[in-house]
């Protein structure tokens with residue numbers, strides 16, 4: 001292999017390594033999306049809360065209704081005593097009238113309380129229905145999304161195998177010393193060991209090469225590195 005061919009092979013190797021990095025980043029993202037959907041979890045918690053609040057609201061409504069019913073019975077009993085004509089003692093009659101009046105006030109107050117409790121229970125029911133509907137829709141969306149995630153996961157795994165194989169085949173053509181030099185430069189220079197020469201400059205750091213350097217990159221038997229960023233220069237003809 002000529003120096004230019006070696007530089008070209010290293011550049012190609014770098015493209016494959018960069019693609020492998022992108023693939024593994026996406027594989028990680030897909031795996032973490034598949035694990036859990038925070039929106040679904042949030043809606044499930046909301047639904048649980050809404051159901052608890054609804055149960056409490058319905059319980060409060062039943063209690064208010066029962067109290068109202070009791071008041072009605074008591075009032076009816078006392079009114080029957082009053083109009084039954086069995087009580088003739090004026091003091092006792094007066095006390096009974098006062099009690100009835102008091103019960104009527106309590107009854108009208110309890111009617112308001114009951115109406116409020118019914119309204120509150122109705123709003124809680126609506127809220128619970130809304131949350132359940134939102135949850136149902138989110139669950140459906142999640143089922144569709146999971147399908148897409150599984151497809152993507154398989155595509156990524158296939159692509160990764162292909163790229164990995166290409167990389168192995170390419171690396172097999174290069175000598176071990178060169179590969180370790182490549183790895184060393186990649187590690188210390190943001191994953192990029194090879195830089196193309198474009199319009200007379202290093203593509204990575206934009207430093208302009210001297211005519212002598214340019215000449216070397218093209219014809220020298222040694223690999224040339226950028227005098228500024230230290231990357232292997234690849235002149236793509």
Ligand SMILES: [Zn+2]
Nearest residue numbers: 202205226229
């Ligand atoms: Zn450079």
